[in-house]
Amino acid sequence: MAQKPLRILACGDVEGKFDVLFNRVRAIQKKSGNFDLLLCVGNFFGSTPDAEWEEYKTGGKKAPIQTCVLGANNQETMKYFQDDGCELAENITYLGRKGVFTGSSGLQIVYLSGTESLHEPVPGYSFSPKDVSSLRTTLCSTSHFKGVDILLTSPWPKYVGTFGNPSGDVDTKKCGSALVSSLATDLKPRYHFAALEKTYYERLPYRNHIVLQENAQHATRFIALANAGNPEKKKYLYAFSIVPMKLMDAAELVKQPPDVTENPYRKLGQEASVGKPIPAPAEESACQFFFDLSEKQGRKRSSTGRDNRSPHPKQPRKPPPPPGPCWFCLASPEVEKHLVVNIGTHCYLALAKGGLAEDHVLILPIGHYQSVVELSAEVVEEVEKYKATLRRFFRSRGKRCILFERNYRSHHLQLQIAQPGTAYFYVELDTGEKLFHRIKKSFPLQFGREVLASEAILNIPDKSDWRQCQSSKEEEETLARRFRKAFEPFDFTLDE
Structure with a gap:
């Protein structure tokens, strides 16, 4: 029998407007049925007189639903939170400064009260790098840790808008806490709620794994909520249903939403965990999904093949030597050099042996690499340049091109993508579509x-079999000369 989802409400800054919040909750429950829990982030108390709160504290009024709140974010409201985790009033519970709340259903909620402070001593309304580190250690030290259901913080995580949809007037590169970003990176919450900025922002869901390099994991949804009863009528209540991840089928849990993006905090965790300033993550290219293989490095090469970036260029990573004779390493005696039609600094073009067409060519690295994911940045850049140039070349001749790579029972790269050592088949169409298949067992060569x-x-x-349609060496030489001449106007190695 399938687990019945829990129905939960999340709220932004209440700021002492308890009647506004709870009357709204009653109206929602009357219309949509009862909810199991209300989670409040941001400032639960405000600068308003205490008369309204006293009615709830003394039992004159009662919250209509079990309500969990975070602690103080300023000195003024610390007076309401005398103990670290306690019942403030009937149906209203202060979770504490930091920790994990696990309900009888198995739902796991991680909470971190206060705002970021990098200086000792840390005020009672703030959290420090040590607080975040201890929370991380408590949860992530076990080998079976996969993430948490919900993360509650008052401040936004810094850089949350990277790769995502616009966040309105909030500059996510300046706003928020880098420590919260680091915590979210490690805890991998399915939902992360925050407030304090008096606006509503539901970010596109983001991945918690690197595509093709790591096993698929669940996505995270970040939602920032506005303040209760705000005159602009910005959304301050968010309703959702959730089945605790520990009760979910693994395949169902890791299903990726169609609008999922890259993780906005990638590469930030280490710096934030020790409280160091964090540089903003670079905005990556549209093909970041494929490990930035299309990312432009902005490099120029002279006609001598040397890098013009500095008089002492960084030496590129050298490829490993081939394990034995290789037909494709340019320096190898096995290479049929009469098929080579163009040579760059790191790559070369060669006509395919027994090609499907007269202009069937291969993009090959000069050094020995087994697959694209093992290439150095310099080689990747030139592979991409050849791909773009070939697309223009074939388009000028009224033709279309398809690029494909098989990293399976092959010793030398013949074109494209996945983690090193993984067997795969990859196709890239001239429309920009990319197809990837991971090979797990046998596969037609x-x-x-x-x-x-x-x-x-x-x-x-x-x-279909290249061995059945080979040409003589003389014919191959003729085809190679013909291709070189036709390709010459597009040859970028002559221009740089």
């Missing part, structure tokens, strides 16, 4: 050729 040679595409099924 000629799959790419067979698909392209099929009747549905090129209609040359007799060429």
